[in-house]
Amino acid sequence: MSVVRNKKTFSIGIGLLLSFVLVYVGMMSPNFGNGRNGLEYADDMFNSLSKGSAYFIDEAQQVADSQKGKNLNLTIKASSPEDAEKWGKLYTKAGAAVTVKETSVTIDGDYGKILGAAVADSDFMYHNDSKSVESKYGYDGREATYNWNSSLKKIEATLKAKSQFQEVFQVTKVQQKAVEPAYNYYGVEIKKVSENKASLVFLLTFYLIYTMWYGFGLFYLFDGLGIVVAKPKKKEA
Incomplete structure (x- = not known):
């Protein structure tokens, strides 16, 4: 005895699911440039659009400029002597007097210039120019950016411990x-x-339709098999 209750809806469901799978296979093929599949292409597109909306360097520079003339004098600790040396190079290039002793880095310099140096390096890295940063410090630009972030967090924590909350607010903004x-x-x-705009609308529309495509495929398939959701019957008293 056949388990199919409704051949029409069952056929529609099978057709939708088979076409869904065929489209999925096509999306997973490396035919979207640079050996990427469809998901990788979409992911790269959304990342690129997100990056295009995340350029706040001008705002960060205004924060740095507002701190010029303020002195920063404190000691922070790195996780290793090697990291401490690399941190020291950042702040020395920013015009500060720096003393490195084992894992301790003592910084004495203009707070605004220090923040400005971090912003300038970030601008290079935002535009994928690692070489300009590397030429300043003698090591990888992305590592230097990571070191900026790590050391600025230490400065943030030290300033917070000293209740210098205005300065904490400024360094946090430059980081973010x-x-x-x-x-x-x-x-x-x-x-x-x-x-x-056209690419963004297409990707979002396709995602919506493709999700519904799968859902309707299952709905028609189960309907054809006679599997439906029904309200439970009320028990008579």
Whole structure:
């Protein structure tokens, strides 16, 4: 005896699911440029559009400029002597007097210039220019950006312990607006939403339709098999 209760809806369900699988196989093929499949292409596109909307370097520079003339004098600790030496290079290039002793880094310099140096390096990295940063410090630009972030967090914690909350607020903004996006988006191509509206609309529309495609395929398949959701009958008293 056949388990199919409704051949029409069963056939529609099978057709939708088979076409869904065929489209999926096509999306998984490396035919979307640079050996990427469809999911990788879409992921790269959204990352690029996200990066194009995350350029806050100008805001971070304004924060740095507002701190010029303020002195920063404190000691922070790195996780190793090697990291301490690399941190020291960052702040020395920023114009501060730096003393490195084992894992301790003592910094004495203009707070605004230090923040400005972090912003300038972040701008290079945001535009995927690691070589300009590497030429300043003698080691990898992305590592230097990571070191900026790590050391600025130590400065943030030290300033917080001293109840210098205004300075904490400024260093946090530079981290969030400049250093972190520069590190996280390094290597990602910059694309603006305003210049890629058609691609964005297509991807979002396709995602919506493709999700519904699968859902309706299952719905018609189960309906054809006679598997439906029904309200439970009320028990009579």
